[in-house]
Amino acid sequence: MRPFRSLPFILCCFRKNPLWGSANTGLARWIPAEYEDGENQPKGWNAGRQYSGFPLPLVREVSNKIMRGSSVFVLEDKAYSQMLVDWGQYIDHDISFTPQSSSRTADCLNTCTNANPCFPIQIPEDDKLSRNKSCLPFFRSSPACLTAQPQREQMNSVSSFIDASTVYGHSADLEKTLRNLSGSEGLLAVNVKHTDEGRSFLPFVSVRSACLQGPGSERVECFAAGDSRHTLWVREHNRLARHLTRLNPHWGSEVIYQETRRIIGALHQIITMRDYIPKIIGRAAFDEYIGPYEGYSDSVNPSVSNVFATAAFRFGHVTISPVLARLNQSFQEHERFPSLSLHQTFFSPWRLVQQGGLDPVLRGLLGRPAVLQNQEHLMTEELTERLVVLNIPETVDLAALNLQRGRDHGLPGYNEWRVFCGLDRVETRSDLAEVVGSDVLAEKVMDVYGHPDSMDVWLGGVLERPVSGARTGELFTCLIGKQMKMLREGDRFWWEHPSVFSPKQRQELQRHSLSRVICDNSGVTEVPLDPFRVETYPEDFLSCGNIPSLDLEEWKEQPDDGSYVTVFHLRTQVLLFLD
Template structure:
């Protein structure tokens, strides 16, 4: 079926961005493989599925053990980043949610035995539990002690030897349910039907839906979801009270909108900006239809996003050298480039910002001091709490906190705060999760090659022993601890190796992640037929928006510098 205006406006699901190959970069297509997978059976079994399997002559360590010995830090030991604000951290999450989401298996029970993955430590597809090591400081260790994890869903027909192409097994591949483009899909949705549900079709203004029950000091809030769920019913758990009203989860183009209130605040800013743009466009063009107003506002929003990410964000992450090599002068659209999100980017490299998250979500008053009525919130009490936005001062205190308080500085001996390692989703899961362990177990689920393979991919040296690893990390003690766990540098999980590296000059990641992140965005930019920022000829609107989001100079701190 022909999609209307397919050459003038993006489709919500990214289909037809590439005219020659309409599915390149589209939603619900496989993640790209930049290196071959290393499934233990060559088809589907994740790394670590068979406990006795040797890698470079040794058994891989339990990811929770690695998290305990390498990743953990205490709040008292955290150092603030003296250059970047907390906005960098949560803008990174906002941006990530525009590019990739890998759905888990739709089943919560083993396909073969019927066991509940949430209630068993048995490895049985799709259950891939995270085993607890002996002497774990928080969790009881033993034969039946684990953190539950579900495997990512495979693309249709993959990971099954019964599906053969010319006698070659169809190796398991994971799905990206979002488009690969910088199209603000986290606001608008990556599915045509859902994108329509998020629009206000009761008038001809081209608006997105807003909340019909509550406002934020006269300003709009995100609408509530119509899907029945207890995920956001955390108020009574956290406040230890009864009888107070719960509110539903908010809804937006990405399902993770409620993961924390800082992210929710950014969703709200962009929602308001779309409607502000549509309102302004209607004044300029009263003859435009609701569809045209919506699409033109959406196009400008896409331009904002591309400018902010490429010009104002990435250079401070990957450093000026990688920007110059990979993201310098735009050479133009190239239909031969596949913009699809790489498995290693989604599963490892773009999770670098986890180690920049503070243990608090800061809330500031009009003078950028600690808010007297609504103090800063412990991060673990900010997960899935839309009621804090509704009943505790709206988004202004949160935005002020993001632009005036520092990010956490990633240090080799202080990586992941306890709120993420010991109390992740404490009020919405049966047991609090560990983000470090999840990152490494997910990499193994996706059969990502280890640290050295990705170093070679980026034309970097591949350390072969403790001395060479110590030279790469510029840290002999850390190299020794990693060798004690992994036996060989090649075995180190890609996410851990990446966040353990010293920063490149002018960046906030090491050489490996600088290469992988810059390479991915190079492909996204050159493989996108709709380069909205290159055709964006209304800089006044862009400057207006940037001044609202990044108005921090008068407080002595700049958001991205």
């Protein structure tokens, strides 16, 4: 049984700064933007403009000379599994998404001229990606409307909170389409045409989609979800909702849905902060920047910052594997559905439906090591030469996109962010060699940029040597740590807040894990205790029967208990009202 919470008490928490963290508001600025005209024009907008006495290099040139790596050569992470990388991408989509500008008068697919909203990526001569074109299309991010700042700001179209909007959607309309409103169990909608060995797939979108198709004649449309790649959590919601319905048949569909959503949101917070972030920034940095939970503060702005969304939390792009592993029950290469090159998987839901379902992919994420950042091969060619983006006819370059997006957003350079974090500026070639740990790499950067002050923050961050016990360098460790602290302390509905769950419910939630979610919602029967650590099969794997599970008995309520009033997910309701 949960503590009583009245509606006025909860609404009071949004009065002071009701837009903080809400969807469709501007990304936070921790230091002022740097635009070439002071207000709007990205770095690189005006030809011939110099930075620290040198022209700013083309982003594709930076990718070619510094980032390019082999599709074959991969340095394996001896500590962590590919699931760690996947979770980072997943949770990033839960807290930030910046929509691109659109215009009826500008054709950004067919212009190589800078003219809003088009900011094309210029291609150096003799670049094999050009295909007789001199640029790649690039749409600027949508400007935020509600801002008193004279400078252009960018919008976050999802809520900044870790609240499982990937599962439930970030708007009232999307949330409604993702629910099964016909029953009394508070379920999410699932696919009515296909199943995965009896388990649910996500529903298809209702209109003909741009997703790629397999060799068969039957179309498989894009999946519809808050984030269309994540089937596992829809299954978990429906599993928990059915259990809560059995425990509390008097609750009704809406109460069941909201109570289940509250649990799922808490699990996202727990897995991210307990299991994921300490591995990324290291335990020492976690203690320094985040520390133990001390409660909610209405003076902490939880809004995702521009530098976090556009640079720091994109560190994981250099750890993406060129291969999607698909493994059998013995965690060996699948006999019928072998592993795929990454570019073969882009926007291809037909492979899940027609080629073995989710289980081989989950085993691949659990049973194969993550890619370890390697300064000689920083990003796979699967991403720099073969990346597919819907509605763009040619392949594009993720490294170039990241760099161009940072310039589009007016992010200050690498050294400005080091100063923000209290770190020493990098002024010379030897300074740079020290922070990246490589004379050769420092030489490449200086040859391309001319001076460290000109270096784009995303590039500088991913080039730094990782902090001891971490997967990020000292700059991104600082930026990620600061952001995660704000996301937790500025969240009135953080799962550890005393008014959100009872002590016994919190104790049960702590028992749950991503490994248990996999056990309960797939055909995978053996898992590592910590799914983010790479283990050897079979000796380091446990039977699912030995993985602790969540006991929902603590959510059982007596119908005549007058002290209990169900309050729906108020944060969701308030934030959707503000959209």
